[in-house]
Amino acid sequence: IVAVEELSKQGCSVTVSDLYAMQFEPRATRNDIVGCLHNSEVFNYGVETREAYKRGELSSDLIEEQKKVQEADLLIFQFPLYWFSMPAIMKGWMDRVLIEGFAFQFPDCYTSSLLKNKLALFSFTTGGSQETYTKGGISGDIRYLLWPMQHGIMHFCGVKVLAPHICFAPEYVSEEERKKMLLAWAQRLKTLWKEEPIDCSPEWYFK
Amino acid sequence: IVAVEELSKQGCSVTVSDLYAMQFEPRATRNDIVGCLHNSEVFNYGVETREAYKRGELSSDLIEEQKKVQEADLLIFQFPLYWFSMPAIMKGWMDRVLIEGFAFQFPDCYTSSLLKNKLALFSFTTGGSQETYTKGGISGDIRYLLWPMQHGIMHFCGVKVLAPHICFAPEYVSEEERKKMLLAWAQRLKTLWKEEPIDCSPEWYFK
Numbered sequence: 001i002v003a004v005e006e007l008s009k010q011g012c013s014v015t016v017s018d019l020y021a022m023q024f025e026p027r028a029t030r031n032d033i034v035g036c037l038h039n040s041e042v043f044n045y046g047v048e049t050r051e052a053y054k055r056g057e058l059s060s061d062l063i064e065e066q067k068k069v070q071e072a073d074l075l076i077f078q079f080p081l082y083w084f085s086m087p088a089i090m091k092g093w094m095d096r097v098l099i100e101g102f103a104f105q106f107p108d109c110y111t112s113s114l115l116k117n118k119l120a121l122f123s124f125t126t127g128g129s130q131e132t133y134t135k136g137g138i139s140g141d142i143r144y145l146l147w148p149m150q151h152g153i154m155h156f157c158g159v160k161v162l163a164p165h166i167c168f169a170p171e172y173v174s175e176e177e178r179k180k181m182l183l184a185w186a187q188r189l190k191t192l193w194k195e196e197p198i199d200c201s202p203e204w205y206f207k
Numbered sequence: 208i209v210a211v212e213e214l215s216k217q218g219c220s221v222t223v224s225d226l227y228a229m230q231f232e233p234r235a236t237r238n239d240i241v242g243c244l245h246n247s248e249v250f251n252y253g254v255e256t257r258e259a260y261k262r263g264e265l266s267s268d269l270i271e272e273q274k275k276v277q278e279a280d281l282l283i284f285q286f287p288l289y290w291f292s293m294p295a296i297m298k299g300w301m302d303r304v305l306i307e308g309f310a311f312q313f314p315d316c317y318t319s320s321l322l323k324n325k326l327a328l329f330s331f332t333t334g335g336s337q338e339t340y341t342k343g344g345i346s347g348d349i350r351y352l353l354w355p356m357q358h359g360i361m362h363f364c365g366v367k368v369l370a371p372h373i374c375f376a377p378e379y380v381s382e383e384e385r386k387k388m389l390l391a392w393a394q395r396l397k398t399l400w401k402e403e404p405i406d407c408s409p410e411w412y413f414k
Contacts, residue, residue, distance in 0.1 A: 020234070020236065023234075026233040026234060026295035026296065026299060027227070027230075027233060027295065027296045028289070028294060028295070028296075029227065044378070046334065082235070082298075082301075082302050083298070083301050083302060083305070083355070083359055083360045083363075084354070084355035084356075084358075084359025084360065085292060085298065085355050085359070087235060087298075087302055088233035088234065088235070088295045088296070088298040088299030088301075088302050088303075089233065089234045089235075089295070089299075091289075091290070091292065091294075091295040091298045092233060092295030092296075092299075094289075094290050094295075095289050095290060095294055095295050096295075098290070109345070110345055127253065135409075138316070138317055139359070139363075140354070140358065140409050144351070144354050144355075144409075144412070144413070145354065145355045145359060147291070147347070147351050147352065147354075148290070148291035148292050148351075148352045148355060149291075151291075151347065152290055152291025152292070152346070152352060153290045153291065156290075156346075171251070202342075202347050202351075205351070206351070206413050
């Protein structure tokens with residue numbers, strides 16, 4: 001909500017996909033393809049959705065989300081960290097919306113992939129404290145778990161990534177502290193357009 | 208199927224959760240709690256499921272899966288790698304089944320956590336070739352993406368992890384090669400009980 005308000009104030013056009021409110025379907029199944037299958041003997045989700053995308057026969061919820069991505073310059077993914085990753089409902093968005101032909105194409109993955117002029121930002125809350133997510137901490141450097149999301153998904157599709165925005169353990173801090181966290185986020189959003197994307201190399205994650 | 212046959216032959220009792228066939232629900236919502244909420248003003252999924260677990264009021268599909276986990280010595284997760292991770296339907300299994308009080312308890316996470324006498328094995332297929340998943344390859348060392356799943360989920364719950372079983376790009380190899388892959392898996396399963404778990408430290412992943 002802070003992000004929508006702040007970005008709107010700046011004159012940005014903001015589109016929200018509230019996945020839970022939409023009861024977004026996370027499961028990748030045959031239902032994502034309208035009409036006949038390309039290969040009716042062996043069902044291969046990747047092949048079938050690629051072909052359905054070409055024919056314009058993906059299910060309407062996917063077409064809808066792809067339009068939003070197409071029109072966006074910046075994608076902000078806001079979520080609570082669940083098991084070192086995004087919640088299943090958001091993972092389902094990645095699995096189902098980022099279809100071959102729409103989001104990537106072989107062999108031009110990574111830098112020259114189909115969504116190459118877009119930016120993404122992962123904004124999330126954690127259960128554990130910041131100390132647990134350090135190199136010597138029990139959960140390891142927080143960057144380790146950003147690799148599959150930022151590199152494996154976004155960079156793969158050509159999307160450049162801004163530094164993540166992480167609120168550590170908001171459940172366990174005072175109301176005061178939580179307000180500060182929101183304020184800091186609003187503050188960052190004011191000058192987001194000035195930020196440079198992070199370096200795409202493995203060194204950013206594992207140095 | 209190979210795993211079920213091979214392990215059954217050895218006299219193991221094998222229970223399968225075929226998530227797609229079960230139409231397993233991946234979304235973590237209020238529906239996972241039967242009856243009243245602990246805090247009816249602010250819905251916190253972690254708190255509510257922890258309390259519902261104590262009261263025995265989790266939804267029946269979750270209780271069912273938890274029973275299977277409880278009875279198992281070894282958990283094998285078989286899936287196609289989607290976006291450097293498991294498909295959303297399986298992520299939903301992790302999000303919803305591995306509830307506080309059942310799978311972990313503060314502050315004894317990791318080595319002394321609640322599922323500490325169990326083993327897990329991630330067995331998956333990839334789209335990309337083995338060369339892309341190396342330290343110098345565009346997708347980085349395959350171990351980087353194992354971190355959230357093996358360390359962030361399994362080790363967190365106290366589960367020890369056997370070396371992953373990875374079939375690289377089965378779609379792009381000959382029928383002959385695919386048969387060899389299945390045979391190698393069946394072969395490995397014969398002596399699985401002799402294997403030692405991998406080292407739990409970050410060095411295993413990022414050395």
